[in-house]
Amino acid sequence: MTRTRKLMQENNAFERALNPEFNQVLTDMVVYLRSAPVSEYNQELVRRDIGQMFLDAQLRGEAPEDVIGEDYRQFCDQVLAEVPRLTVRERILDGLSTGLLCVGVWGVIWLFNRGMLSWFLPGAVGRSGWPEIPVTTGDVLMTVLILAAAGYLFHSVSRAAFSGSSNLLLVKTFLALALLLIVNRVFDNLLLQLHFGAALAGIVLCLVLSRVLEYFADR
Amino acid sequence: MIPSQLLKGTLEGCILAVIRKKPTYGYEIAQQLAAYGFGRIAEGTIYPLLLRLEKSGAVRAELRPSELGPNRKYYALTDRGGEELAAFMASYAELTGAVDRLLADTQREDEEP
Numbered sequence: 001m002t003r004t005r006k007l008m009q010e011n012n013a014f015e016r017a018l019n020p021e022f023n024q025v026l027t028d029m030v031v032y033l034r035s036a037p038v039s040e041y042n043q044e045l046v047r048r049d050i051g052q053m054f055l056d057a058q059l060r061g062e063a064p065e066d067v068i069g070e071d072y073r074q075f076c077d078q079v080l081a082e083v084p085r086l087t088v089r090e091r092i093l094d095g096l097s098t099g100l101l102c103v104g105v106w107g108v109i110w111l112f113n114r115g116m117l118s119w120f121l122p123g124a125v126g127r128s129g130w131p132e133i134p135v136t137t138g139d140v141l142m143t144v145l146i147l148a149a150a151g152y153l154f155h156s157v158s159r160a161a162f163s164g165s166s167n168l169l170l171v172k173t174f175l176a177l178a179l180l181l182i183v184n185r186v187f188d189n190l191l192l193q194l195h196f197g198a199a200l201a202g203i204v205l206c207l208v209l210s211r212v213l214e215y216f217a218d219r
Numbered sequence: 220m221i222p223s224q225l226l227k228g229t230l231e232g233c234i235l236a237v238i239r240k241k242p243t244y245g246y247e248i249a250q251q252l253a254a255y256g257f258g259r260i261a262e263g264t265i266y267p268l269l270l271r272l273e274k275s276g277a278v279r280a281e282l283r284p285s286e287l288g289p290n291r292k293y294y295a296l297t298d299r300g301g302e303e304l305a306a307f308m309a310s311y312a313e314l315t316g317a318v319d320r321l322l323a324d325t326q327r328e329d330e331e332p
Contacts, residue, residue: 049266049292050266052285052290052291052292053245053246053262053263053266056246057262066261067261067262067263068261068262068263068266069261069263069264075263075267078267079266079267079270081267082267082270082271082274083270084274
């Protein structure tokens with residue numbers, strides 16, 4: 001287990017002692033910190049420090065605003081200004097690790113949809129294929145679009161952590177989903193037939209490489 | 220109550236002075252400052268300054284067991300922090316001397332017929 005995962009588990013455990021008010025504020029802060037250009041380890045260190053401050057304040061019968069003032073975002077920005085930024089090496093490793101994890105997870109969903117479902121329910125899925133799975137231009141475009149949309153949504157949600165729920169974000173999510181469905185339907189020309197074993201090996205490789213890079217990024 | 224703008228430039232040096240007494244943590248620093256007449260300073264104001272001091276090597280953080288939750292972060296002054304505190308004290312003495320002279324002069328002019 002990496003030092004970040006260990007710290008994350010410790011933070012998750014002690015956060016259960018926080019009351020809902022403190023917990024909500026800390027959750028919003030963590031969501032905001034997640035998209036900052038600082039390492040996950042440093043994010044967890046800050047989370048631990050603020051969590052400790054909150055626990056002490058809770059015992060004293062204080063509210064979150066008594067500890068960090070009323071402008072939570074400003075507090076987070078002041079903290080982030082003092083936390084070391086990611087180096088170029090860390091940025092590359094972190095980006096590759098996250099990218100490969102996303103591709104791997106998306107690959108599992110895609111394989112299940114194209115491989116497993118079409119095997120069991122060829123009529124329902126419309127394109128059967130087992131063990132050779134057809135890959136269309138739409139699949140490739142959808143993979144690129146869905147990863148870009150996921151990254152965009154992640155940053156949007158993180159930046160809007162203190163703004164409450166956003167209807168605009170919800171609309172954007174639905175528009176993105178609609179676009180993905182259209183792309184997948186329109187670009188349905190066959191690119192290649194991929195063997196189930198090769199697809200599975202590719203996915204496993206992505207997930208393993210992601211963990212290896214995460215390990216090196218965390219040192 | 221000291222205006223925050225006036226406090227801004229001096230708070231870091233004052234935190235170093237509090238930490239010099241003994242290794243301490245954020246809330247205790249806020250309490251110490253309040254006892255010296257600084258008014259109520261939120262722990263959230265002090266935390267980013269402590270991070271900055273830690274980053275510059277002026278203080279060293281150490282985790283000590285706490286009654287609840289994760290270990291508490293105590294800050295101790297380093298040699299570099301001692302040098303920074305000495306520099307702050309010299310600069311502050313220079314500043315207060317200059318302000319005192321200016322204000323005394325202004326007061327004298329006001330009192331002259």
